[in-house]
Amino acid sequence: xxxxxxxxxxxxxxxxxxxxxxxxxxxxxxxxxxxxxxxxxxxxxxxxxxxxxxxxxxxxxxxxxxxxxxxxxxxxxxxxxxxxxxxxxxxxxxxxxxxxxxxxxxxxxxxxxxxxxxxxxxxxxxxxxxxxxxxxxxxxxx
Amino acid sequence: xxxxxxxxxxxxxxxxxxxxxxxxxxxxxxxxxxxxxxxxxxxxxxxxxxxxxxxxxxxxxxxxxxxxxxxxxxxxxxxxxxxxxxxxxxxxxxxxxxxxxxxxxxxxxxxxxxxxxxxxxxxxxxxxxxxxxxxxxxxxxx
DNA sequence: CAAAGTAGTTGTATAATACACTTAAATGTT
DNA sequence: AACATTTAAGTGTATTATACAACTACTTTG
Numbered sequence: 001x002x003x004x005x006x007x008x009x010x011x012x013x014x015x016x017x018x019x020x021x022x023x024x025x026x027x028x029x030x031x032x033x034x035x036x037x038x039x040x041x042x043x044x045x046x047x048x049x050x051x052x053x054x055x056x057x058x059x060x061x062x063x064x065x066x067x068x069x070x071x072x073x074x075x076x077x078x079x080x081x082x083x084x085x086x087x088x089x090x091x092x093x094x095x096x097x098x099x100x101x102x103x104x105x106x107x108x109x110x111x112x113x114x115x116x117x118x119x120x121x122x123x124x125x126x127x128x129x130x131x132x133x134x135x136x137x138x139x140x141x142x
Numbered sequence: 143x144x145x146x147x148x149x150x151x152x153x154x155x156x157x158x159x160x161x162x163x164x165x166x167x168x169x170x171x172x173x174x175x176x177x178x179x180x181x182x183x184x185x186x187x188x189x190x191x192x193x194x195x196x197x198x199x200x201x202x203x204x205x206x207x208x209x210x211x212x213x214x215x216x217x218x219x220x221x222x223x224x225x226x227x228x229x230x231x232x233x234x235x236x237x238x239x240x241x242x243x244x245x246x247x248x249x250x251x252x253x254x255x256x257x258x259x260x261x262x263x264x265x266x267x268x269x270x271x272x273x274x275x276x277x278x279x280x281x282x283x284x
Numbered sequence: 285c286a287a288a289g290t291a292g293t294t295g296t297a298t299a300a301t302a303c304a305c306t307t308a309a310a311t312g313t314t
Numbered sequence: 315a316a317c318a319t320t321t322a323a324g325t326g327t328a329t330t331a332t333a334c335a336a337c338t339a340c341t342t343t344g
Binding site for chain 1: 321323324325
């Protein structure tokens with residue numbers, strides 16, 4: 001059973017949910033809640049970003065993301081760099097602690113998926129991951 | 143492109159979300175919000191039920207479902223029959239209006255999926271529906 | 285029959301969200 | 315160059331789905 005496949009699946013599910021729903025009352029899958037997990041993941045994979053870019057990525061209101069990044073900053077998972085080219089804007093970047101938490105959460109979530117899909121065939125998991133990814137991309141273009 | 147396949151997909155997605163998250167701030171896909179849609183669908187497919195059974199089905203707190211069914215009753219989509227065998231309990235049943243709304247919403251949601259997946263192959267849509275269904279069942283047994 | 289358990293409701297708190305407004309900086313127009 | 319418009323971010327407020335706790339009325343059990 002491929003660990004990478006399951007990592008992909010759990011990420012795609014988290015994204016699917018983010019696209020389709022709003023909140024998730026404290027229903028944590030790992031140490032970080034979903035919004036924190038997705039934000040940190042986005043910053044990790046696409047580099048530092050401002051509130052506006054993050055809000056667009058996740059189809060959330062800027063005010064919502066502003067509060068979420070604020071919370072992440074408070075916890076020391078990200079820090080804010082002023083954009084040298086635009087006095088209004090900032091770039092959020094991961095701290096070492098943020099990177100550590102992200103990895104820890106990713107591992108916890110992946111383990112959860114490992115357990116849930118332990119009886120699925122390799123082919124099923126691969127296919128499911130691919131299709132969720134495709135669906136999430138389809139949804140994005142809407 | 144099979145309409146039935148897409149109906150199945152949208153139902154499974156709604157279920158997936160219900161399982162994994164909590165709320166969805168007014169993010170309606172049709173006339174009914176997700177909780178109303180799922181509750182009416184459950185009553186339609188599994189027959190009249192009380193608050194407790196519905197809460198268990200959707201892994202929600204009884205108080206949450208109590209409020210949701212209350213709202214549905216208020217809108218005239220369900221009515222409450224006292225359980226003849228248990229003076230504390232009730233059975234919620236669909237009204238004609240509720241059945242109509244359910245069907246309308248189902249159609250709207252399915253159309254949305256039709257549109258989203260218009261470029262997917264028949265095989266992909268079938269497979270995605272199957273896998274989501276399988277995943278939801280897997281999740282249930284947790 | 286009294287005690288414990290249960291179905292449902294209601295009160296209260298929480299959390300993620302949107303929308304409206306604000307502030308400060310950037311951009312565009314005459 | 316001055317003023318108007320736009321824009322990035324933050325803040326105030328309302329909404330909503332949810333959980334937990336307390337309560338009521340009924341049922342089951344010892």
